[in-house]
Amino acid sequence: MSDIFNVYCDESCHLEHDHQLAMVLGAVWCPIEKSREIAVRLREIKQKNGLSRDFEVKWTKISPAKAAFYIDLIDYFFDDDDLSFRALIIPDKTKINHDAILGQDHDTWYYKMYFDMLKVIFRPDARYRVYLDIKDTRGAEKARKLHDVLCNNMYDFSREVIERLQLVHSHEVEQLQLADLLIGAVSYINRGLAGNAGKMAVIDRIKQRSGYDLTRTTLLRENKFNLFRWHAQELQA
Numbered sequence: 001m002s003d004i005f006n007v008y009c010d011e012s013c014h015l016e017h018d019h020q021l022a023m024v025l026g027a028v029w030c031p032i033e034k035s036r037e038i039a040v041r042l043r044e045i046k047q048k049n050g051l052s053r054d055f056e057v058k059w060t061k062i063s064p065a066k067a068a069f070y071i072d073l074i075d076y077f078f079d080d081d082d083l084s085f086r087a088l089i090i091p092d093k094t095k096i097n098h099d100a101i102l103g104q105d106h107d108t109w110y111y112k113m114y115f116d117m118l119k120v121i122f123r124p125d126a127r128y129r130v131y132l133d134i135k136d137t138r139g140a141e142k143a144r145k146l147h148d149v150l151c152n153n154m155y156d157f158s159r160e161v162i163e164r165l166q167l168v169h170s171h172e173v174e175q176l177q178l179a180d181l182l183i184g185a186v187s188y189i190n191r192g193l194a195g196n197a198g199k200m201a202v203i204d205r206i207k208q209r210s211g212y213d214l215t216r217t218t219l220l221r222e223n224k225f226n227l228f229r230w231h232a233q234e235l236q237a
Helices: 032-048 064-079 106-118 139-153 174-190 197-210 232-236
Strands: 004-012 023-031 084-090 127-133 162-168 225-229
Touching: 004 032, 004 106, 004 174, 023 032, 023 106, 023 174, 032 064, 032 174, 064 174, 064 197, 084 106, 084 174, 106 139, 127 139, 127 174, 139 162, 174 197
Parallel strands: 004 127, 084 225, 127 162
Antiparallel strands: 004 023, 023 084
């Protein structure tokens, strides 16, 4: 098996003034040669549940009526050894004092957080192709900046480790949809929400399969379902 990996990144409640306390950045990754096989299997799960193969999986779409389908996706993620997930949880964005750090604004901090989320995934002896969901008109600028930040922090100035950082449409990429589902679950529980029975059923299955409560930091070497809960004083101390 090669040492090239596809990394699929997404985010929840990442804007500075979106009136949400908790923010989550996350990624699903797999070996590049397994990517097509995984995408096919995810489409098969959709069809098995009576949905179109082109149905876009999104956390916001979960209802009690579709809970069984989303739980099937969660079970597939945990059953497939080629899939891994990592998320960085910022429990309270209001406690971040950008003015206290020279040269920092929300965007600068955002890129630092993205690096903190991804640095545990990257190995210097492997190569990575990173895919981000297109969300707004600033996407291309953000992607260029993030690629620069990641490579500079890894001393990967020739971009031999992080070969590519590319914007894609989530409805076309099955693994990105899976990332949206897992990030959505982590974000929901860390925002203290519990009103949707379908979403809570999915969260309960993730807790059961992972052995974690989704609100605390896991061991650094946890390879399947890795979480890091960040606190403002860790950066500003």
